[in-house]
Structures are given as C-alpha cells and as structure tokens.
Amino acid sequence: MALSLREFWTAAHGMILGALFLLSFAGGLAGLYSLRPELVTELGIKERLTRLRWGTMGMAVVSLLTVITGTFIVYPWYRATPPEGADLSLFPRSFLKADPSLSAWHTFGMEWKEHIAWFSPILAFAVAYLVWKYGPELVKNAKMRKMVMVLFVIAFVTAGIAGLFGALITKAAPIL
C-alpha cells in the first residue's frame, strides 16, 4: 500500500485541505448564528468570538492552500498534453475529451471547478476579516451578522461545487 507523488498531492488537495474546509463550515456557521446575546452569556460570547476569529482565519488559509495546490501542483498533471501514441489514461483531460460520453466532465465540470474554486478563499478572507475586526459588533448588529453569514455560505457553496466536481472527475479519470 503506497501513494505515488501525484496521488499524494491529489489527496492532500482534495481529501485533506478541501475536505477540512468543507467539514469545518458547519461549525463556523453555527458559531456565527449563535453569536447573539439572547442565546449565549457574555462570557460565552467572548469565548465563542475567540474561537470564531481563529476558526474563520484558519478556514480562509486552508481554502487558499486548497486552490493553490489544486491549481499549481495537481492541475498541470491533469491538463498535460500526451505525446503521440501515449496511453491516455495517464492524461486525464485528454482521456475525458477523447470519449464523448465523458467529455462533459472536462468541458463543464473541470472548466467550472477550476475557476469558481477561487471565489472561496477570496470570500473566506473577507469573512475572516469581518469577524476579526467587527466581532463584538456582530453580536449586537444582526444585519451585519447575517451579511457575514451569507458571504460565508457563498464561500462554502463555491468550494462545494469545486469539491464535488473534483471528486467526480477524479472518479472518471484519476490522476495516476
């Protein structure tokens, strides 16, 4: 049982970093939702804010690392041009495009994933900044808290689209 270099980076990108961001989203959203004086004591809010500040910043960093590893380490293996007569199963993009029943995984799935994924860290850093700077204000200002939650949800949805297509494309044409 061993992982090749490509399998290691593919797993690090999707199954460790990407999954960590997506799995921690629920905790972050619950933390933001409950950041209200009628639900938590003053001491509880203070403790929750500290956790939320580090949590959202950590998620933003993880999201950025996910797209950097995906774009600059894994993606070049995916899009590499095969030499004449090569085994296409070693060249995922060419493998998918060569089969009409699979080509949409590239023309729709990968084409959307590789672009929309980058929305996630941009929005996640905006959320982290707002939580760091306006933490106590978010407790009192329900409107601003809801705005932060909406941006947080969009960061999650864009990462979710990228993650879902990433998993399905890897199933159809793994990077070997």
Add this chain to the structure above:
Amino acid sequence: MTTKEVKLMTTGPAAAAMIGSGIGALVMGLMTTGAELSAALKTFLTWTAPVGPLSGKTGMAIIAWLIAWALLNTFWKGKDVSIDKAFRVTLALIAVGVLFTFPPFFEAFAE
C-alpha cells in the same frame, strides 16, 4: 465592549472588505470569459506554461481583489458608508462573476 468603543467602529472597512471580495470574483469571471473572446488575452494570461491561462486568471483576480480592498479601505477608513448598499453591490459583483465563469456562458464566446 463599552458604548464608546462601539461608536468608534465605522462601517467603511467592512464595506471595503465586502466590495473588494466582489471585485476579485468579478475579475475572475471577466478573465475567464475574456480569455475565450481574445486569443491575445489568453496568451497574456499564460503566466506559467504547465498551468496555462488559469495561472493568469487567478493571478489577476487575486491582484484585483487585494488592490481594490486596499484602495477602498484607504478611501473609507474612519468613515461610515451604507453597509446595505455595499452588501448588495458585493452580491451583484459575485453573481456576475459566477455567470462569467459558468461554462455554457463563456463557451458561447469561444473563438
């Protein structure tokens, strides 16, 4: 948190962070569709050969996001701006960005 401290918290930096992120998303969309419209732009965006034009699209989006955020923050530091308006503008920018990265949309412009 005292009342005095809350009063010092102006909304300008919040609006700058929101709209800055929207501009980053919009530029990502514009570069994606733009690369389909223009072969010259696609070539310009190929900052590294192994990654292809995606390297420039992401690079331009990150640069635009950070510059927009920094400039807006400079303009609005210590000021109160309408957070409602800033949020609506941000959502509109993100929506256009999503549309411009949606393959059926940008492939309609493919050369």
